[in-house]
Amino acid sequence: MDGRNSTALTYFILVGLSEHPRAQVIFFCLVLVSYLVILLGNSLILFLIHYDSRLHTPMYFFLSNLSFLDICYTSSVAPQMIINCLTKIPTISLNECLAQMCISLYLGVVECLLLAIMSYDRCVAIGDPLRYSVRMGPQLCALLAVCTWVSAFLLTVVPTLVLPLEFCDHHIINHFFCEVLAMIKVACNDLWLNKLLMVVTSSLTLLAPFAFILVSYGCILGAVLRIRSTEGRRKAFSTCSSHLTVVVIFYGTAIAMYMIPQDKASGEVDKFASLLYGIMTPMLNPLIYSLRNKDVKGALQKLWGEKNVP
Template structure:
C-alpha cells in the first residue's frame, strides 16, 4: 500500500470507545468475557474433534476448520481492543495497522467461504445420504477446505496490493481496529477503483455465498418437513433455525458494511456493526454448531470421565 511521502502517516489513532468514556468498563468486561469464551469454546471443539475418532467425519472436519478460524479471527483484533480500551494514546503504527487489516480481512473472507462449504456438506448429507461418504470423502473435504483458504488469501492479497492511498495528514480512525473501509475514508486520493474492487469482492464472498447458504437451508427445510416424527421435526427446525440465525447475523452485518455506499466521514454505527461479525460470531459459532450437538456432548462426557478417573489411575501407579 503506497502513501504520499510528503504527508506520510506513520501511525493511526484508533478512537475505539474513547469518545464514550462512561462505557469503557462495561465494554472492557464484555470484550474480555467474549474473548475468553471464544478461546475456550473453539479450543474445546478443536481438542475434542482431534482426539475423538468418532468425530473424524466430514462435518466435524469443517467444524474444526471453523473453530480454528474463529479462534484466529478473534485473536487478530480482540486483544488489541482490550489493550486500547483504557489507553490515553491508542495508536497503531502504519505497519501494525496494515498487518491487522490484512489478517482480519483474510479471516473474514475465509469465514464467508467456509460457511458456504459447510452448507454444501449438509445439503449433500441430507439429499444424498446413501452416497454421502463417497462424495464427501477425505480428499474432497481437504480440497474444499484448501480452495476456500487459498481463495481468501488470494482475494485479500489482491485488495491489499491494489491500495494506492495518499494521506493528507489525517490519521484518526473512528473504529476499534484498522479496517480497510476506515482507511479509505482517511485517504485524500481517488479511491473509486479500490471501492469498486471491494464491491466486486464482496459480491463473490458475501452476497453469493449467503444466497447459496439460504438456498441450502431451503432444501434442508424441505427435507425436514418430510420427517414423520413431530419431535424430530421440532429438533431439526430448532437446530437449523439456530444455524441460520448466526449465519444471517454474520453475513447481514458484513453486507450492510461492505455493499452499501459509504459516506466519507466515519460514524459510531460502523464500528458497532463490525462487532457483530468480528466479535459476536466467533463466540457464537462453537455454541450453535458444536456444543449443542449430541455427538460433541457425548465426546465431552467421555473426556470428563477419563479426567475423573485420572487421579485414581495415578494413585494405582504409585
C-alpha cells in the first residue's frame, strides 16, 4: 500500500481526456455540475430524513446510508477529475493514487451490498407488512448497516494490503482517476493471484448480491400478485420502482465492467462505464427517490411550507 516494494516511481500521469482539449472542457463542466448536484441532492435527502419523523423508517434509514455513501464515493474521485481538467499534465503521487484506489473500491462495494440489503427491506415490507416493524427493528437495521461497511472493508481493503500492487517505470494511467482495473494494467508484479482474488471478490460483491436482489424481487412479485386491490398493487410497485431503477443502472455497468475478461475489455469503455456508476448513479439517486416517492415529496413540501409561514 505504501509503495515500499516498488522502485523509484513516485507519481502517475492520468491521461483521461488530456489529448482532447475541447472534449476536456465539456467533461469539466459535466463533472462539476454533476458533483454539485450530487452534493446538494444527497445532502437534501439526508436532511429531509432527519427532519421529518414520518421518514424514520427502515427504508429511509437505508436510503440515508445510500445518500451518505454517494457523497463519500463521489468526493473520493470527482475533485481529482475536476482538478485534472485544469492541469496541462495531470499528475498524482503514488500514495495518493493507491489511497484513492482503495477508498473508491471500498465505497463501491459498500453500495453493492447496501442495495442488496435495501431489496431485502422491500421484500419484508411487502411480503409481511403486519410484522414489518418488528422484523426490521432499529437494532437489526443498524446491525445490517454495520455488517455492510465491515464486510466491504474485509473484501476490498484487506486483500489490497495483503497483495499490494508493485509499479516499475510505467507511470501513465489511461483513466480519469486511480481506478483499480486501470492500476492493475500498469502494475509490474506477477498479478495472477491478484486477478484470481478479484474474480472471487467480484463474485461475492457483484454476482451474489445481484442474485440475492433477483430472488428478493421474485418474492416481491409473488406477494404483489396476491394483493387483490389495484391500488394496493400500484402502491407496492411504486415503493420498489425507485430502488429497482438504481439497481439496474448500478449493477448493469459494474458487472459489465468487472466481470468481463480484461483482455476483451476496452480501456475507453471501462473509463466511461466507471463514470456511469461512479458519477451518474449518485447524481440520479436523489432525483429518482424524490421525484418518484410521495413520502420524500411530502417532507419537502412540509419543509417548504414551514419556511413560508410568516
